[in-house]
Amino acid sequence: MTSLLGERPAGTGTAAPVPVRRRNGLRRRQALRAYGFIAPSVVILGAFMAWPLVSSLRLSFFDSSQFGADTFVGLDNYRSLLGDQVFRGDLFRTLLYAVVVTPVTVGLAVLFAVMLNRRLAGRSFFRAAIFVPAVLSLGVMSIAWDFLFDPNIGLLPHWLGPLGISFGNGAADPHLALVYVMVVGIWKNVGFYMVMYLAGLATIPKELYEAAEVDGARPWQKFRSITWPLLANTSAFVFVIAAIASLQAFDQVYVMTRGGPFFQSETLVYLIYRKGFQDFQFGYASAVSWVLLVIVLIVSVAQNAFFSRRQVTY
Amino acid sequence: MFGRHKAVATMLVGAAALALAGCSSGGSSASSSSGSAGGGGTTELTFWTGLTGPDRPAVEHIVDGFNSSQSKVHVTMQITPWDVLYQKLLPAYGSGNGPDLIGIDSNQIPVYASKSVIQPLDALLGSDGVDKSTLVGPAVDAGKYKGKIYGLPIENTPVLLYYNKKEFTAAGLDPTKPPTTWDEWIADAKKLTTGSGPDGKPTQYGLALGVHDTIEVLPILMWQNGGGIASDDGSQVLLNSDATKKVASQWAGLVANDHISPVGLSGADADKLVSAGTAAMEVNGPWATTGYKNAGIDYGLAMVPTGPNGQQITLGNTTSLALSAKANKAKTDAATQFYKYWTTVDSQTYFALNTGFPPVTSNVPDSALASNPDVAMFSKYAKYARSLAPGQPNFASIQGEVFDPAMEKIENDPSSVNATLDAAANQLKSQVQKNS
The missing domain is CATH 3.40.190.10 (Periplasmic binding protein-like II)
Structure with a gap:
């Protein structure tokens, strides 16, 4: 999908004072070289991001099966979206997924980061254990989780069932399928965000904590008044990518539930896949993509606005 | 100096262009081998299917056997997983690069028949072709669309x-x-x-x-x-x-x-x-x-x-063979030869014993299947099978x-x-x- 975190081009640099004529030549050469260096990225981004984006917007106004001519249908795709119960359900579930998974993942990441930032026996082991899911293939791991949750032959129900913990009907349970998909989503990303926060924690000067201790601050007060505010930059970044990742949940849905039972764990990205590549309704799928894109855009802009007002430095 | 900078820039752009060219040519080369019906020479047939299961070696064996049994027709088979096959088949036909033959689930036949990218197969059942009465009835019916046969069984079984x-x-x-x-x-x-x-x-x-x-x-x-x-x-x-x-x-x-x-x-x-x-x-x-x-x-x-x-x-459950609507007389004749070879008693006996699927023809004697009692069971009940939709x-x-x-x-x-x-x-x- 789309990552909205485009990198800013490197600073254009200030040239030393040189005679004007030479400076023009130098600038031209520098500019040419700069364009040369960014050309590969521009070509690749253009071909694989900008062009598909524009072409999907165009497609969303057409009835297209990628076979034969496309027919222009105006806003019909968007109109039928509104009347599509499955789409409305998927939209609700995608937002619910994001609203639950984003804060829980980030919260756990902060918790683990703060815990594992202390001197602790086996610290490296725990850090690695929590980070490992981030480097594993989500598709493969989803297969493993599906086995773990399986109500009949799964290990979790087998071990925890006798303790009275119910796993319902596993990934086929209409009330729990989305929960399991969420658990796997959280598990997958929490380690990566934890590492971000560990990096953020390393930038907080120790003196602040020493000063706070002299003033008699308790651990919670230190976290609230020093750690959390000074992690605002990290949080802004982590929240944005966590929200985008949540809105794009697909892999574990595809592997574990296929969106079922009866669409109860289907997300918008899965709907896009299903409509596009199974039903060949590319126009409709493109319309869903654009609805999702707009949602991602709104969420990202809102988050940016929110966090940019809360940046703190001491 | 200037020359070197320019060279660097040109190289970078060139590298990017090459990378892209590499991508696009990789994508199209697979489908560009549609082959041509050379007059008097070998007729080339491309054949896409998704038979990736335990039956794959037997499918490959029969295709190889056909290719070496004669020199007039050569079948080039491309096996991809079913979901990948269905994702690219319609776009391939849409862009004019579809294969001559496809082996697909009979339930998919109407998708392609309704878009007229495959053709009725009367020729394959004609006087030079396969005798329809030797084929398992429900397996032939499974490949029908609006009363015409668009798909002939290459694999068929009841559950x-x-x-x-x-x-x-x-x-x-x-x-x-x-x-x-x-x-x-x-x-x-x-x-x-x-x-x-x-x-x-x-x-x-x-x-x-x-x-x-x-x-x-x-x-x-x-x-x-x-x-x-x-x-x-x-x-x-x-x-x-x-x-x-x-x-x-x-x-x-x-x-x-x-x-x-x-x-x-x-x-x-x-x-x-x-x-x-x-x-x-x-x-x-x-x-x-x-x-x-x-x-x-x-x-x-x-x-x-x-x-x-x-x-x-x-x-x-039937896998049907279908023929591109663009196939000319030479290719249709070649496909007929291929299907005839597929449905010989020898091919069907080999296929049944090596895959566990019953024969798609009814002329394989029970004694030939006796060494695999499971196949005999599936074969026995093939006549009671119905297609899903x-x-x-x-x-x-x-x-x-x-x-x-x-x-x-x-x-x-x-x-x-x-x-x-x-x-x-x-x-x-x-x-x-x-x-x-």
């Missing part, structure tokens, strides 16, 4: 009832007498549902009933009561008929209340349970035999028990978006049968097309 003999004995049932009617089947399934595990679930289920991403079983039960998804001619939606509702309600109740099968199984889940010995019976095709043997399951095979209407009915171009969404979700919903809440099936039938009305 049968697998039962675990050891578990039959343990439950006090006779492993030589599998159930033959619903009454017996249900009674056996209840007896085979034993133990109590976590959450009050049985530790062994009588039946593993797949309801999504599966070879369908519930439609067989509906047919056995005169119901179904839609009539074969597509003129009538049957999903909300009283006959269908009665079956759905009865079997959903057996699953939800008597726990004879776990709720909401996928086909793969169901197979896992049988392999693990956690389920005693399953309706499945011959592809399952290898896995169950490897898992050490001592299974027996039987016809799906008969239901209220007393008729022998099961579901047929013959001639329906919207088959994928009929199954994936309407039928399966409805069945999952009913299994989770059997009291919702009426409302769910009425709503589903309503959705089907815009998707089911007349097929005559």
Whole structure:
């Protein structure tokens, strides 16, 4: 999908004072070289991001099966979206997924980061254990989780069932399928965000904590008044990518539930896949993509606005 | 200096262009080998299929055998997983790069026939071709669209009832007498549902009933009561008929209340349970035999028990060969030769014994199949097979978006049968097309 975190081009640099004529030549050469260096990225981004984006917007106004001519249908795709119960359900579930998974993942990441930032026996082991899911293939791991949750032959129900913990009907349970998909989503990303926060924690000067201790601050007060505010930059970044990742949940849905039972764990990205590549309704799928894109855009802009007002430095 | 900078820039741009060119040529080279019908030379046929299962080596063996048996026709086969195949097949035909021959699930034939990218196969059954009467009837019917044959069977099988003999004995049932009617089947399934595990679930289920991403079983039960998804001619939606509702309600109740099968199984889940010995019976095709043997399951095979209407009915699973609408006379003749070779007694005997699938022709003597009793069973009941939704171009969404979700919903809440099936039938009305 789309990552909205485009990198800013490197600073254009200030040239030393040189005679004007030479400076023009130098600038031209520098500019040419700069364009040369960014050309590969521009070509690749253009071909694989900008062009598909524009072409999907165009497609969303057409009835297209990628076979034969496309027919222009105006806003019909968007109109039928509104009347599509499955789409409305998927939209609700995608937002619910994001609203639950984003804060829980980030919260756990902060918790683990703060815990594992202390001197602790086996610290490296725990850090690695929590980070490992981030480097594993989500598709493969989803297969493993599906086995773990399986109500009949799964290990979790087998071990925890006798303790009275119910796993319902596993990934086929209409009330729990989305929960399991969420658990796997959280598990997958929490380690990566934890590492971000560990990096953020390393930038907080120790003196602040020493000063706070002299003033008699308790651990919670230190976290609230020093750690959390000074992690605002990290949080802004982590929240944005966590929200985008949540809105794009697909892999574990595809592997574990296929969106079922009866669409109860289907997300918008899965709907896009299903409509596009199974039903060949590319126009409709493109319309869903654009609805999702707009949602991602709104969420990202809102988050940016929110966090940019809360940046703190001491 | 300047020259070097320019060179660097040019190189970078060049590298990017090369990278892109590499991507695009890689994508199209596979389909650009459409071949040409050289006058007098070799006629080249491209053949795309998704037969990636345990049957793959046998398919490759027959294609190789055909290529070396003569010099006039050469078939180049490309095997890709089914989902990948279906994703690229229509776009390939749309862009004019489709293969000459495709081997696809018979349920997909109407998708391509309705878009006129494949052609009726009368030529293959003509005087120079294959004698239609030697082919298994339902397997030929499975490839029909609006009364014309667009797909001829290259692989065909009915599904049968697998039962675990050891578990039959343990439950006090006779492993030589599998159930033959619903009454017996249900009674056996209840007896085979034993133990109590976590959450009050049985530790062994009588039946593993797949309801999504599966070879369908519930439609067989509906047919056995005169119901179904839609009539074969597509003129009538049957999903909300009283006959269908009665079956759905009865079997959903057996699953939800008597726990004879776990709720909401996928086909793969169901197979896992049988392999693990956690389920005693399953309706499945011959592809399952290898896995169950490897898992050490001592299974027996039987016809799906008969239901209220007393008729022998099961579901047929057919892979059909279809020919591109663009194929000219030379290619059509070449395809005829290929299909003739595919359906020879030798090819069919080899294929049956090496894949477990019964022959697509009825002229293979029983004695030739005696060394594999499973094949003999599947072969015996092939004539009772019915297609799931013959001639329906919207088959994928009929199954994936309407039928399966409805069945999952009913299994989770059997009291919702009426409302769910009425709503589903309503959705089907815009998707089911007349097929005559």
